[in-house]
Amino acid sequence: MTTIALDDVLIEIGTFGRFQLRQFLLMILPLVFNAFSNLSYVFTAADLQYRCYIPECENRSDALYQAEWLHAAVPFDRNQPVRCERYEPFVNTTDSDYYLQCQAPDFNRSAITRCFDFVYEDKAATTIVNEFNLTCDENTWKITLVGTIHSIAQALALLIGGLFSDRYGRKWALLLCIALGSTLGIVRSFSMNYEMFLVLEFLEPLLGSTMYTTAFILGQELVGPKQRVFAKSLCLVVFALGEAAMGVIAMFVLNWRYYLLALFIPGLVSLSFLWVTAESVRWLLSKGRNKEAISILQKAARVNRKTLSESTEKYFASNHYQRNESPESLPASTSFFQQLAEVFKYKRLTIRLAICSFCWFTNVMVYYGLTLNSVTLAGDKNVNFILITLVEIPGAVSMNFIMNRFPRRMTQFVSLALCGVLCLVTLAIPEDDSWIHTAMFLFSKMAISFSFGVLYIYTAEIFPTNLRQSLLSMCSMIGRLGAIVAPQMPLLTKVWKPLPMTLFGSIALLSAFTILEFPETGHIRLPNTASEAENLKQSSSDNVDLDGVLNEIGQFGFFQMRQYGLMVLPIIFNALFTLSYIFTAGNLEYRCLVPECEQPGTDVYDPFWLNESMKVDNDERCQRFQHIANDTLIQHECNSESFNSSVIIACDRFVFPSDENTIVRDFNITCAQNDWKLTLVGTMNNVGQFVALPIAGYLSDRYGRRWILLVSVAGSAIFGLLRSLATSYEMFIAMEFLDPVVGSTMYTTAFILALELVGPKMRVTGNNIISCAFSFGEALLGLLAMYFRDWRILLRLLYIPGLLSLPLLYTTVESVRWLLSKNRKEEGFKILKKAAHINGKTLPQATLESFHTTTSSNTSHKSIESKNYANLVRDALTNPGLVLRVINCSFCWLTNTMVYFGLSLNSVSLSGNKYLNFILVSLIELPGFFLMQLILDRVGRKKTLFTTLVLSGLFCIISVFISDIPALKLALFLLSKLSITMSFGTLYIYTVEIFPTNLRQSLLSTCSMFGRIGSMVAPQTPLLAKFWTPLPMVLFGFLGISSGIAVLQFPETLNNELPNTLEEAMNMQGNDIIPSADM
Structure with missing residues (x-):
């Protein structure tokens, strides 16, 4: 009998019809209740604003939080009264006359005493803080412990709930969770003390926290593959609305006891109609209860107005499904440990389970960490909480569109990496700029919410039916460790205030890399057995041989020279565009304007009275001494007697030493508090590149290199010119971001277009031409x-030539390798014939026919064009060797870009003329390229890249120990730049040679995208010097040496043909193995 899978039956009865919609509508309630249960402690155990009660100055009945006399009686910190301390009164009395005279002389400001009675800012609001007197720092742990205890219970419960659900059914597990969770939540509202509250806070999630996973599985398992993302989006939207509803309720129900009743009573009420929900068909089939499953399928077909075929009913009724579809299904009596042992028999499933657990830990910790911290942002805490929950909805909606168009792995990876980057970017934003800080906070939450939604789907798709909920619950249980840790994150701020966001960002980025080990699961059937789950992969692509033809027509003739001549233009433009912010957003020398001694617009920067009016050598350029007289003096009357050097005042008008004009002057970005705005320009430029590169790489691999190059040059030039018209800092920073978003693939696309039609022996020469053009562009800048x-004016000079070059660039030819990989052979052959003609060569007909036969034979087996992009990426990222190669390549790119741009940016801070320094540091790259030309083809790619990275790292570290010798320090600076330049040039060639044609630009762009993290961080590295001056150079050195070691995993590619398929790439000589010590 023909095998019938359940996903085939779903197509027959409707993959998302009225039956599934009704099921999802019923699941809305437990999803909302789960949101209430998960985060109710944010408000019930919320900290409050309070201060000491001052009996000498106020009565209990009319005490105000912000009394007029408060500064006299209580110490203040950041414009808020210190919560548990007050000044001692000189006289201990509550006489009414004295009460009316609470002034500073009445209190001893040198004697601070502890208080035990308090006045609260919002008298109507009650939480366990004022109910159980959990005030002051010594009780902070009791407040944070509530969330941790709640999460510990969830971690313990999820595994038990998963086992119960897999053994006794999803439906009954769901009903039991809601009943017990609601009952214990209501009982918690009657707590008599902190201990009783804490015990019930533990028991409620212990018995009810599997609500979400059970409802999710019930809703998801009877949905077809194409509708899973939409189904998950519904779950996310409902959960987010539940969170937002909780914030709205907290806004109006201020008493924590009534608040709990409002949240949990509806749970009990819902049981009256939740019992009508249908059991999971997949679970029934995995347990051999086929008749019940058929009954539900028949009902679903009837409700969906479809017909379940008789053959399908007979197939399931005769237990063929259980024998054919799930031969490895475990018996119902199998224990959890036996099930786990079954997983451990499969190497990939074991690794997948470990990585999945780590990803869950990351997602849960960052998700809840951001949610819990939302109430500490500036503004109304209830509104902030509502916003931080509602921002999940656009994440869920966008997930519905993105996940059906891009692979699961890519979306999971990008969302996690983006969240990590946004968390780290917030470190550069001062808390005073609350709107920017809040915006980045919201974007971080949206990214992690998106990631969380993808992870739920991904987890359901990579594990087999008979273990799906158990393993999902196990991963979720490990994830709950993150929720346990999240409430304790505020304690880390006592060590270093940005430490929580640093931790969130770092762990999100690390987790993103581990995702690359997962198989791609988009639009495939859910696996029913461990064997099916183990083998979620597809075969590789086909072969196209071109390097032999290049030997016939010339590896680097006039045709390739002309192509390179055209590609020099976008390479130079890229250098000009990428680094223009060094001068447009460059910091300037300036000093305070002294209106008592000079007029605005003065051109005298160093008048004779300057030392008398301010500290000239002071790092703070926005301060001066107070002038003694109030009337305006003429210049010659300003002397040492005109200023009080003991009183320093701030200034808001400045004098500049030259006519140099950057955004510092135009947008008044002066003084230390605005330094972050200048460094943010470079970071935003590189964030734009980071966001754009994978998308542009995908478009280039799909639609061709030539058109993407033209669009990049045109788009970048337009946004660059618009940037020159910016009327505010905000407009400038927006254009600084959009410019690289549309134009950042300029270099990689031009590089690929130029290099793909060059023979193996001439690739180093070709790369040197590109590298020299970039260095020339830097020096020209x-x-x-x-x-x-x-x-x-500078921006217009840089970008107008980009628009003028478009007619010339239009004449460039498309990549032959790309055309062949897309089965557009005739166009490819036409370009090869043209190349042979221009190079003065003859392409023999026999060679062309043989080449045609080879390509036709390869593509006839499986057309590369018919294989969509998701399948190509799936092939690549299910190959462990290639995954390791991509990870190492990405790390090397991160190191190279951070050190390269870090040294370039710091060159303008060296002693001497900053323009000449920048030109010299740019030109020092040229000998690096020529040395690379001599070395690469003699010692190989691997040794060259290893040596240059390690040397760059050593030079950086050595410079730390000779800071007192400027000449030697400058020499080491130049040697570091020379080494990293050679490394960067080698890495570009290496990256092209180790990846196959049909994924070459995408993977090059992916590696370059991660490299952009380095260039994002590079403008911020000067901030590290505030902790320890040599720290940036130590970091550069450590990364250089570490990357050098990682390079040893690469295969040697010297004189090898460019691989066209994944199989060729992985079978290159010296494949990814480090020789053992005894070899």
Whole structure:
């Protein structure tokens, strides 16, 4: 009998019809209740604003939180009264006359005493803080312990709930969870003390926290593959609305006891109609209860107005499903440990389970960490909580569109990495700029919410039916460790205030990399057995041989020279565009304007009275001494007697030493508190590149290199010119972001277009031409900035040639390798014939016919064009060797970009003329390229890359120990730049040679995208010097040496043909193995 899978039956009865919709509508209630249960402690155990009660100055009945006399009686910190301390009164009395005279002389400000009675800011609000007197720092742990105890209970319960659900059914597990969770939540509202509250806070999730996973499985398992993302989006939207509803309820129900009743009573009421929900058909089939499953399928078909075929009913009724579809299904009596032992028999499933658990831990910790911290942001805490929950909805909606168009692994990876980057970017934003800080906070939450939604679907798709809920619950249980840790994150701020966000960002990025080990599961059937789950992969692509033809027509003839001549233009533009912010957002020298001694617009930067009016050598350029007289003096009357050097005041007008104009002057970005705005420009530029590169790489691999190059040059030039017209800092920073978003693939696309039609022996020469063009562009940028010192004029000079070059760039030819990989052979052959003609060569007909036969034979087996992009990526990222190669390559790119741009950015801070320094540091790259030309083809790619990275790291570290010798320090600076330049050039060639044609630009763009994390961080590295001056150079050195070691995993590619398929790439000589010590 023909095998019939359940997903085939779903197509027959409807993959998401009225029956599934009704099921999802019923699941809305437990999802909302789970949101209430998960986060109710955010408000019931919320900390409050309070201060000491001052009996000498106020009565209990009319005490105000912000009394007029409060500064006299209570110490203040950041404009808020200290919560548990007050000044001692000189006289201990509550006489009414004295009560009316509470002034500073009445209190001893040198004697601070502890208080035990308090006045609360909002008298109507009650939480366990004022109910159980959990005030002051010594009780902070009791407040944070509530959330931790809740999460510990969830971690313990999820495993038990998963086992119960897999053994006795999803439906009854769901009903039991809601009944017990609601009952214990109501009982908690009657707590008599903190201990009783804490015990019930533990028991409620212990018996009810599997509500979400059970409802999710019930809703998801009877949905077809194409509708799973939509179904999950519904779950996320409902959960987010539940969270937001909880914030709205907290806004109006201020008493924590009534608040709990409002949350949990509806749970008990819902049981009256939740019992009508249907059991999971997949679970029934996995337990051999086929008749019940058929009954539900028949009902679903009837409700969906479909017909369940008789053959299908007979197939399931005769137990063929259980024998054919699930031969490895475990018996119902199998224990959890036996089930786990079954998983451990499969190497991939074991690794998958470990990585999945880590990803759950990351998602849960960051998700709840951001949610819990939302109430500490500036503004109304209830509104903040509602916003932080509602921002999940656009994440859920966008997930519905994105996941059906991009692979699961890619979306999971990007969302986690983006969350990590956004968390780290918030470290550079001062808390005073609350709207920017809140915006980044919201974007971080949206990214992790998106990631969480993808992870739920991904977890359901990578594990087999008979273990799905158990393993999902196990991963979720490990994830709950993150929820246990999350409430304790505020304690880390006592060590270093940004430490929680640093931890969130770092662990999210690390988790993103581990996702690459997962198989791609988009649009495939749910696996029913461990064997099916173990083998979620597909075969690789087909072969196209071109390097032999290049030997016939010339590896680097006039045709390739002309192509390179055209590609030099976008390479130079990329250098000009990428680093323009060094001069447009460059910091300037300035000092305070002294209106008592000079007029605005003065051109005298160093008058004779300057030392008398301010500290000239002071790092703070926005302070000066107070002038003694109030009337305006003429210049010659300003002397040492005109200023009081013991009183320092801030200034808001400045004098600049030259006519150089950057955004510092135009947008008044002066003083230390605005330094972050200048460093943010470079970071936003690189964030734009980071966001754009994978998308542009995908478009380039799908639609061709040539058109993407033209769009990049045009789009970048337009946004660059718009940036020169910016009327505010916000407009400037927006254009600084959009420019690389549309144009950042310029370099990689031009590089690929130029190099793909060059033979193996001439690739180093070709790469050197590109690298020299980029260095020339950098030096040209410094030269133009030296003579055109107005940033608006400079931008127009840089970007107008980009638009003018488009007609010339239009004549470039498409990549032959790309055309062949897309089965567009005739176009490819036409370009090869043209190349042979221009190079003065003859392409023999026999060679062309043989080549045609080879490509036709390869593509006839399985057309590369018919294989969609998701399948190509799936092939690549289910290959462990290639995954390791991508990870190592990405790390090497991160190191190279961080050190390369870090040294370039810091060159303008060296002693001497900053423009000449920048030009010299750019030109020092040229000998690096020529040395690379001599070395690469003699010693190989691996040894060259290893040596240059390690040398760069050593030079950086050695420079730390010779800071007192400027000349030697400068020499080491240049040697570091020389080494990292050679490393960067080698890495570009290496990256092209180790990846196959049909994924070459995508993987190059992916590695380059991670490299952009380095260039994002590079503008912020000067901030590390505030902790320890040599720290940036130590970091550069450590990364250089670490990356050098990682390079040893790469295969040697010297004189090898470019691989066209995944199989060729992985079978290259020296494949990814480090020789053992005894070899």
